[in-house]
Amino acid sequence: VVACLRAKTPAELLRALPPNITGLSTPDFGPSLDGVVLPRAPAETLRLGLQQPVPFVVGTNREETSRMLPPPAQIATPQQYEAAARTFLSQFAWPSTTVDRVLAAYPASSYTSPHAALVALTTDARWTCPGRNYLRALAANPAAAVYRYYFTHTLDAARAPAASRFGSYHGLELLYVFGTLEIAGYRPADADRALSRRIQGYWSRFAATGDPNGDGAVRWPRYLVRTDSFLELREPPVEGTGVRTTECDTLEAALSGAGN
Numbered sequence: 001v002v003a004c005l006r007a008k009t010p011a012e013l014l015r016a017l018p019p020n021i022t023g024l025s026t027p028d029f030g031p032s033l034d035g036v037v038l039p040r041a042p043a044e045t046l047r048l049g050l051q052q053p054v055p056f057v058v059g060t061n062r063e064e065t066s067r068m069l070p071p072p073a074q075i076a077t078p079q080q081y082e083a084a085a086r087t088f089l090s091q092f093a094w095p096s097t098t099v100d101r102v103l104a105a106y107p108a109s110s111y112t113s114p115h116a117a118l119v120a121l122t123t124d125a126r127w128t129c130p131g132r133n134y135l136r137a138l139a140a141n142p143a144a145a146v147y148r149y150y151f152t153h154t155l156d157a158a159r160a161p162a163a164s165r166f167g168s169y170h171g172l173e174l175l176y177v178f179g180t181l182e183i184a185g186y187r188p189a190d191a192d193r194a195l196s197r198r199i200q201g202y203w204s205r206f207a208a209t210g211d212p213n214g215d216g217a218v219r220w221p222r223y224l225v226r227t228d229s230f231l232e233l234r235e236p237p238v239e240g241t242g243v244r245t246t247e248c249d250t251l252e253a254a255l256s257g258a259g260n
Contacts, residue, residue: 055211057212061171061172065119066169072113082103085117086103089103146223149231150231155186159186181196
């Protein structure tokens with residue numbers, strides 16, 4: 001295999017990539033388990049409790065996939081939503097009864113639009129619920145301090161009317177972590193700057209001490225499996241318990257029932 005890959009030209013390697021990766025598909029390429037750098041899958045390492053007992057921060061955004069999916073105009077009806085959702089769920093190779101059960105947990109009528117329902121389903125399946133699984137595995141090691149965040153802040157609608165419609169999209173929190181809110185000409189509101197300062201404080205204290213708390217900041221609780229405790233990153237931040245619990249329980253049951 002190594003000799004084969006080394007014989008390929010850059011153009012040949014590029015042609016092997018998927019032509020288009022969207023929020024409805026999963027790329028075929030990922031880290032290789034080579035037995036040296038990665039002796040086993042990260043999830044397996046966590047499940048076996050083999051990770052080093054170092055502090056962890058794990059979190060996700062509320063609308064991770066909103067900028068990756070077909071635009072709202074293409075997911076405007078319940079029928080279009082269901083078709084797109086079934087396309088997304090087909091990658092899990094679940095039986096039709098399982099897919100129907102998952103779709104029943106995400107009715108378009110429960111969201112502001114069919115597109116919003118698709119964002120919720122794909123975000124939960126791709127980020128929120130897998131994140132919970134990683135947190136549970138990490139927290140099984142009593143020597144590791146684990147913290148969960150849930151980023152729900154959005155750009156100011158009056159200052160970014162187009163981008164704000166995507167909600168708390170994938171990567172948005174990084175603008176607040178690194179204080180780069182002025183990107184693409186955005187003029188931060190006072191709430192944006194305040195939240196950025198808070199997040200930089202949490203991240204800096206965590207990097208220095210392994211604990212994000214201190215300096216009078218809103219308390220960030222350690223993650224507990226029984227309560228699914230977290231800090232909601234909005235302005236101002238607020239403690240919470242349970243992120244999309246019912247939905248994640250449904251998806252977890254679907255995975256378990258499918259033998260995965």
